[in-house]
Every structure is written in C-alpha cells, then in structure tokens.
Amino acid sequence: MSADPNLRREIPDATVARLPEYLRTLSRLAEDGVLSVSSEELAAAVGVRSAQLRKDLSHLGSYGVRGVGYEVETLALEISRALGLTEDWPVAIVGMGNLGHALASYSGFVTKGFRIVGLFDDDPALAGQHVVGVPIRPLADLPACQVADPVSIGVIATPARAAQAVCDSLVAVGVTSILNFAPAVLTVPEGVDVRRVDLSTELQILAFHAQRKSLAAGDGDLRSVVSQ
Amino acid sequence: MSADPNLRREIPDATVARLPEYLRTLSRLAEDGVLSVSSEELAAAVGVRSAQLRKDLSHLGSYGVRGVGYEVETLALEISRALGLTEDWPVAIVGMGNLGHALASYSGFVTKGFRIVGLFDDDPALAGQHVVGVPIRPLADLPACQVADPVSIGVIATPARAAQAVCDSLVAVGVTSILNFAPAVLTVPEGVDVRRVDLSTELQILAFHAQRKSLAAGDGDLRSVVSQ
Numbered sequence: 001m002s003a004d005p006n007l008r009r010e011i012p013d014a015t016v017a018r019l020p021e022y023l024r025t026l027s028r029l030a031e032d033g034v035l036s037v038s039s040e041e042l043a044a045a046v047g048v049r050s051a052q053l054r055k056d057l058s059h060l061g062s063y064g065v066r067g068v069g070y071e072v073e074t075l076a077l078e079i080s081r082a083l084g085l086t087e088d089w090p091v092a093i094v095g096m097g098n099l100g101h102a103l104a105s106y107s108g109f110v111t112k113g114f115r116i117v118g119l120f121d122d123d124p125a126l127a128g129q130h131v132v133g134v135p136i137r138p139l140a141d142l143p144a145c146q147v148a149d150p151v152s153i154g155v156i157a158t159p160a161r162a163a164q165a166v167c168d169s170l171v172a173v174g175v176t177s178i179l180n181f182a183p184a185v186l187t188v189p190e191g192v193d194v195r196r197v198d199l200s201t202e203l204q205i206l207a208f209h210a211q212r213k214s215l216a217a218g219d220g221d222l223r224s225v226v227s228q
Numbered sequence: 229m230s231a232d233p234n235l236r237r238e239i240p241d242a243t244v245a246r247l248p249e250y251l252r253t254l255s256r257l258a259e260d261g262v263l264s265v266s267s268e269e270l271a272a273a274v275g276v277r278s279a280q281l282r283k284d285l286s287h288l289g290s291y292g293v294r295g296v297g298y299e300v301e302t303l304a305l306e307i308s309r310a311l312g313l314t315e316d317w318p319v320a321i322v323g324m325g326n327l328g329h330a331l332a333s334y335s336g337f338v339t340k341g342f343r344i345v346g347l348f349d350d351d352p353a354l355a356g357q358h359v360v361g362v363p364i365r366p367l368a369d370l371p372a373c374q375v376a377d378p379v380s381i382g383v384i385a386t387p388a389r390a391a392q393a394v395c396d397s398l399v400a401v402g403v404t405s406i407l408n409f410a411p412a413v414l415t416v417p418e419g420v421d422v423r424r425v426d427l428s429t430e431l432q433i434l435a436f437h438a439q440r441k442s443l444a445a446g447d448g449d450l451r452s453v454v455s456q
Contacts, residue, residue, distance in 0.1 A: 020426065112432065177438040210317070
C-alpha cells in the first residue's frame with residue numbers, strides 16, 4: 001500500500017467535479033484579501049447547499065473550525081493538492097484552428113499546474129507559427145516531441161472526423177489522459193481516461209432557465225437564477 | 229396560474245445539469261438506429277447510476293416501461309421540450325477573437341434550437357467579416373440589431389477586462405440570459421441569469437484522475453476511468 005493518504009481516501013466523482021468550482025471561488029476570495037470564510041458563505045458563493053459543501057470537503061479531510069470557518073489559502077492549497085494541481089502537467093493541443101488557438105491562449109490553461117509543451121496541426125499553412133511561444137508542428141512530430149518533453153494530457157480540438165485518429169496517435173505515444181472538444185465519441189484502450197467537453201451544455205441549461213422565466217413572467221412570478 | 233404542466237413541476241438544478249448529457253447520448257443512440265433503451269443501458273452510457281437516471285427522468289414525468297425501457301426518440305423529445313430546445317433561441321456572440329469564431333462555428337451551437345443572429349466586436353479589422361453567414365458589427369450596433377431580431381441569449385467571449393461592460397450593454401437592451409466564457413465574475417440586476425463556463429474545469433478533473441493513476445500505478449492497481 002502507498003503511504004499517500006490521498007490515494008487511500010476515495011473521493012466520489014460528483015465531489016471531484018465540484019472541486020474546481022470551490023477552488024475558483026476561493027482564488028477569487030484570496031484575490032479580494034479575504035482570509036477566512038464560513039461554509040455558508042462559501043456554499044452561497046459557489047451555489048451549492050452548505051451541507052453539500054461540508055460533506056465534499058470532509059472527503060479531503062478538511063472540516064473547518066466552528067465559528068471561524070475555513071482559512072481561504074489553506075483550503076485552496078488542500079483542494080489544489082487533491083486535484084493534483086500542485087504537480088506539473090505538460091499538455092499538448094492537437095488541432096490549431098480557432099478553438100485550438102483559443103485554448104492555447106486561455107489563461108486558465110497556462111496557470112494552475114498546466115504547461116503547454118506541444119501544439120500540433122497538419123495544416124501546412126500553420127506549420128512554424130508560434131502560439132504562446134510554442135511552435136505548431138505536424139502531428140507526425142509527436143513521437144519525437146514526446147521523447148524530448150513527455151505530454152501527460154492531450155487536448156483534441158480537431159473536427160469530429162479527425163478526432164479518433166488523433167486520439168490513437170496520442171495513445172500510441174503513451175498519453176493516458178485526453179480532453180476531447182470534438183463532437184465525437186472516442187474509443188480508447190483500458191487505462192486511458194477521456195473526458196468530453198460539450199460547449200453547448202451550458203447554453204442548454206440557460207435555455208431551460210430562460211424558458212422558465214418566460215413562462216413565469218406570464219404568471220407574474222419572475223425569479224432570478226444566478227449561477228456563476 | 230399557468231396551465232403549462234412544465235411550469236408547475238420543479239426540476240432540481242442538478243437534474244437540469246444532467247439533461248443535456250442524457251439528450252446527447254440519446255441523440256447518438258438514435259443516429260445508430262437504436263429504438264429503445266433500458267434505464268441501465270442509458271445510465272451506463274451517460275456514466276450515472278440507473279437509480280439516479282430514473283429519478284431525474286421522473287421529474288419530467290417519464291417513467292419508461294417495465295421490461296422495455298424508454299423509447300429513444302420520445303425521451304429525446306421530452307428532454308428537448310423540458311430544456312426549451314423545441315423553441316427558437318436567438319443568440320448573439322460578443323468578442324470575435326479565436327474563441328468567438330470557434331463558438332460561432334461550433335456545430336452544437338447552431339443545432340438544438342440555437343440560432344446565431346448577431347456577432348459583435350469593436351476591432352475595426354473584423355468589421356464587415358462574415359462568420360457562418362452573419363456579419364461582425366461593432367457593439368454600438370447592438371440596440372439597432374435588437375430591434376430587428378431580438379436576442380434571447382448573449383454569449384460573452386471577450387477578454388476578462390471587457391466582460392462587465394459587454395454584459396451591461398447586453399442587459400441594457402433586455403437580454404436576460406448570459407453565457408460568460410470570460411474569466412470574470414459579472415454583476416447583473418435581479419432577473420438576469422449568468423452562467424460561467426471555465427474551460428479549465430475538465431482539465432482539472434483529468435489531472436485528478438491522472439494523479440490517481442500515477443499513484444495507483446506505484447501500487448500495481450491501475451484503474452480505468454472513462455467518462456465521455
């Protein structure tokens with residue numbers, strides 16, 4: 001057995017999915033100079049129930065102090081550590097169209113432990129261009145790059161039809177964590193994690209609330225739903 | 229009171245957040261020619277427990293048929309209707325850098341009830357360019373455009389420093405649903421919904437699982453986590 005207490009502690013997937021939101025809110029509080037926060041305040045800022053927040057944080061072994069709450073910086077560090085963000089995660093982006101360019105320049109990608117080490121696209125018009133100081137190379141260069149500076153996480157930002165071949169290339173050089181922005185379901189061998197991002201999900205959730213508002217407005221019962 | 233049964237039925241936020249995933253999976257099944265699906269199969273394809281799925285769908289009044297499950301097309305339509313996707317949602321995107329361009333061209337935005345009616349950017353170099361057939365205009369044209377073809381949902385794809393002013397402009401012309409991709413927290417009046425998309429959230433969740441894998445590999449206990 002490993003001696004790392006994080007390994008032995010099981011954290012439910014739903015809790016893991018909320019940790020980035022807690023961390024984002026804590027970072028904002030820290031920027032504003034806030035030193036400690038009650039579970040009620042933090043829960044309200046994130047948009048979850050405080051009982052849910054306390055339960056989630058208890059999985060990290062963080063229980064706060066009665067009457068004081070949580071120390072903002074300490075809790076942020078604990079969540080960062082649980083998420084693995086205190087380590088170094090070399091990232092490669094494949095597909096340097098508009099989305100790939102936007103992702104390479106996205107401030108949330110280059111902070112928080114992620115480091116872009118490779119940008120790939122087979123379009124000859126893009127070859128040799130630099131984005132955030134990293135040259136765009138053809139995908140055929142991936143194995144050589146992998147030797148020089150191994151990639152931990154591959155990001156697929158290609159059209160759907162190219163996504164599976166790109167995924168196979170990433171897996172072939174030993175990448176076992178893949179973030180897929182292409183609207184395609186990928187087949188991967190056991191031991192490889194794929195997470196798909198669908199940019200329209202939040203738009204659909206907004207449409208739900210907009211529909212409720214327009215129905216409720218007919219009832220004279222307009223309610224505000226703010227969740228950011 | 230309204231006669232619309234959807235209005236009186238309260239759907240928890242966590243259920244609403246899962247509905248787009250159910251819909252995406254059902255659309256894929258329909259494309260593959262699948263006519264009916266059991267709650268176990270659908271839950272496994274989405275990556276939730278089947279009890280959770282049945283509870284979520286019961287909020288829509290969908291209970292399936294014992295031994296048969298759910299009819300794929302009927303359930304997809306019920307979820308679309310609950311999300312409001314059977315209505316027409318005119319969308320404006322403000323900020324036509326790489327992310328704005330990527331969003332305007334994103335297939336998930338232009339299908340599913342969303343229709344791009346306005347693209348705005350104050351960069352003179354972009355003025356008059358067309359993306360997906362829609363001209364890019366300066367933000368000062370928003371009020372006039374709003375009269376011609378009113379926007380329901382505004383998407384902010386600007387840098388963080390411009391986001392609040394853009395948000396204020398959208399609110400001023402009556403937009404009450406805003407999707408914010410900028411890494412900024414927006415202040416809005418009551419009755420306006422803001423949802424923030426942080427593109428690094430999924431990367432952080434991947435890092436969590438990658439860290440688990442590398443720790444577990446030391447233990448000889450490599451596990452696969454696939455969630456797409």
